[in-house]
Ligand SMILES: NC(=O)C1=CN([C@@H]2O[C@H](COP(=O)(O)OP(=O)(O)OC[C@H]3O[C@@H](n4cnc5c(N)ncnc54)[C@H](O)[C@@H]3O)[C@@H](O)[C@H]2O)C=CC1
């Protein structure tokens with residue numbers, strides 16, 4: 001099988017390598033000339049045999065929109081486009097409908113595993129028609145970890161379902177990371193546990209809270225004890241917000257994920273206007289002392 005892959009960044013670059021190791025021929029295109037196999041989307045399309053399978057792995061939003069629109073202009077009926085980036089699930093119907101105008105097939109796939117996917121394999125959740133998912137199975141099989149397919153791959157539903165599942169996965173990721181991080185701060189806040197990194201290390205096997213994120217926390221502390229080199233500003237790239245928006249839309253209580261998202265917003269404030277106001281109001285009603293501005 002020979003496929004096209006657009007986007008060879010932190011994810012796509014490693015995915016190309018894993019696919020090739022798994023016996024899939026890959027022609028990759030990226031705007032970055034240092035990593036691309038071909039110079040243009042046209043050359044990619046000319047190189048990949050029809051009916052083509054093109055995997056898109058670029059930033060969600062405008063970039064994905066533009067790449068899919070270009071593919072819609074240039075591909076042929078019967079070709080299949082799979083969006084493996086973190087697109088919002090609501091975008092998938094739009095992309096599928098655009099491509100369907102020319103008889104081009106579309107599927108979406110949530111991909112989990114980050115930069116470790118090359119060595120560990122990727123967890124995959126695909127949305128689309130059964131025949132399209134079936135057609136792409138050799139690709140999914142090369143990307144996922146060894147072992148039973150059901151343990152790392154799922155066809156979750158129609159178009160958009162893959163990205164919906166990935167959105168919820170990432171919402172869970174937010175909540176888990178926040179809980180571990182708060183535990184880290186609590187252990188560090190008091191001189192009672194004398195070996196903080198050793199505590200996390202000893203939690204890695206056997207405990208109820210053992211997990212890959214915990215392993216990565218141990219690794220981060222090995223590399224930078226005290227996290228001295230890292231600022232406390234935490235970015236987000238959309239999935240957490242969309243999860244909270246879906247929780248509201250469906251009246252699903254999601255306090256842990258929501259708090260984790262808001263903690264990231266708090267991380268970006270040096271001098272919170274809201275907390276200044278809380279301090280001012282305590283002073284107004286109770287005469288409680290405020291601290292002078294920094
Ligand atoms: N980094 C991660 O842990 C994960 C990322 N994702 C998603 O996968 C997608 C890619 O993520 P990363 O590789 O981390 O991002 P990245 O920013 O490292 O790579 C994006 C690549 O797309 C290329 N690109 C941008 N516009 C292009 C265009 N018009 N044509 C061709 N190439 C273009 C860039 O040059 C870059 O190499 C995103 O949607 C991201 O949300 C999904 C799972 C995990």
Ligand SMILES: O=C(CO)[C@H](O)[C@H](O)COP(=O)(O)O
Nearest residue numbers: 086112113236237238239240
């Ligand atoms: O999908 C991922 C991991 O599963 C990506 O790393 C994603 O960027 C994480 O979300 P955020 O950037 O909002 O922390």
